[in-house]
Every structure is written in C-alpha cells, then in structure tokens.
Amino acid sequence: MPCEKFLSKCQKIPQIYHRTVHPAETVCCIDDAKSYQNCKIMSAPPRLRFSSGDETVLDFGEHLVGFFSFQIDVDEYYPDAPVRLKIKFAETPYELSREFSDYHGALCAGWLQEEIVLCDDPVRYTLPRRYAFRYVKITVLDTAKTVKLCGFSTDAVTSADVSRLLPIACENEKLQTIDRVAAKTLAECMQAVYEDGPKRDRRLWLGDFRVQALTDYHTFKNDDLIKRCLYLFAYFWKEDDFLPPCIFEKTVLYDVPYHLV
DSSP: OOOGGGHHHHHSOOOOEEEEEOOSEEEEEEEOTTSGGGEEEEEOOOOOEEOTTOEEEEEEEEEEEEEEEEEEEEOSSOOSSOEEEEEEEESSHHHHHSOGGGOOOSSOGGGSOEEEEEEOSSSEEEOSSOEEEEEEEEEEEEOSSOEEEEEEEEEEEESOOGGGOOOOSOOOHHHHHHHHHHHHHHHHHBSSSBOSOSSSSOSEEHHHHHHHHHHHTTTTOOHHHHHHHHHHHHHTOOTTSOOOSEEOTHHHHTTOOGGGO
C-alpha cells in the first residue's frame, strides 16, 4: 500500500513559470533532396482571411512546450455555423510534412499532435492540452463564411527558473551550443515532475529522474521539484521494498487506484 505519510509532502506543485511567445513568421514546407529528411522550410506570406480549405503554417522560431491559443474574428459577415479547424503541432519539418491519417507505427497514434477543433463563436480559444512543438499548421476544414484567424501565441511553461542558469565556462562555441540545447531540453522536461519527455511518455521515470536531478543541481537548482519527485516515489514504496519504475502524477492528484501505476 502507498505510504500515506508522504502524501501531503508531494501534493504541493512547484511554481510554474510562464512565457508568452508569438510566431516568428509564416512558412511553408517543401520537398528538398538536399535538406535533412528531404524537407525544407521556406518563408511564406502571412494570411489573415480564411475560407474552407485554406491553411497556414506558423513558425515560432524555437522549440516550445506550452498551450497554444488564437483569436477568431468576424470578417464581413458573422459566421452562422461553427468553424471547423485542424490544428497540427510539429517539432520538425519532416513531422510537419507527414500525413497523420495513414500512420500505422508501433507507437500509439494518440501521441500524434493533432486536434480537430470546432469554434462556435468569434472569441479567443486556448487549447486545453499542453503540446511540444515549433511549427503549428492550421487548416480550415469548413466554414460557412470567411473568417479571420489572428492573435496566435503560446503560453510556454516550465518549473525551471531560467534566470538561475549560468553560461558554461567554456570558449568552445560548439560546446556552448550543446550546453544551451541540453539546458533547454531539461527545462522543458521540468513540469510538475521531471517528465521523461514533454511530448511523449509524459511521466516520471526513476532512471530519468536520477539523471535529471543530478543535472538540475548544477543548472536551475530546483530543489523543490527534486524533493517532490522523491516524495512521490516514497509514497508509492511497495511492501516488497521495491519502487515502481515510473509514476503517473495524476494517480496522486486525482486519487486514481494504486494498481494503475
């Protein structure tokens, strides 16, 4: 049975830092045999008015983990039917270019980052699920009237205080780049727990936690997050003195039965 004495210690969620990010530009993806994975990103003119079948691709200029939002405005006439959108999130040009509907891979298709959204009113919409991406492709599947899509932004979230991060003491530019990318990767995995990855398998794994905590001691120094993850594993300590290999955080927050861990 779970160790109840640790329950109160792991209920408190570490502070989450928010950063609003707007798209850097509008782009398109083309086939290019000379580019990585045969896909190339090129700038494209921005689009404001949309009819059925129109689409646009937003490039946020960096990899983000957060919540995407946008505004629907009335164009010439008030829409008398819901606007049906397909919103696709991609980390790379190759992922952006692939069609998800014919996917038959080993991983569950539930991990594919794509939403069908019905917008009833010309207001601001924020998607409830957190995504990991750089590119966002929006396709207007159907609309009764021409609509305006604008105000795109992402609420990027992490429990890492990036102001505490110091640059690596090294003059090698390649090593500086590696260190910067590694620190950003760790920060994006630092949510309410150390996640295995913010896009797929979003849970706390024992082996990953050790490596992430050791790195965090020298980067963001988020001791509260480290302690919370330790208390979570302590809470799920088993009678045979073994720890679970991974923990779904919501099993604690929402009192999901223990056997689901």
